[in-house]
Amino acid sequence: MNYNSLLVFINVINLIEYRPFMDQAKKAISKRDMEDADYIACGLAIKADFIWTNDKDFKIQKIIPAKTTKKFLEEGKLS
Numbered sequence: 001m002n003y004n005s006l007l008v009f010i011n012v013i014n015l016i017e018y019r020p021f022m023d024q025a026k027k028a029i030s031k032r033d034m035e036d037a038d039y040i041a042c043g044l045a046i047k048a049d050f051i052w053t054n055d056k057d058f059k060i061q062k063i064i065p066a067k068t069t070k071k072f073l074e075e076g077k078l079s
Helices: 003-009 015-029 034-045 069-075
Strands: none
Touching: 015 034
């Protein structure tokens, strides 16, 4: 897999697009790691099916599913 292949999975959005979701994202992530709220807000803004992350902090929030690399491998998505 090369870098260009990853771009299929990546959406780049501006702060103005995800800012309206920040309060909801901050509430969901709690005080665990507030820097993660940006990623959750981005996911909400684009109506993402999930966030691909190995960061365990994402497990505490319940508003957008998080998938680990291990989960992708189990599903056969990265082979």
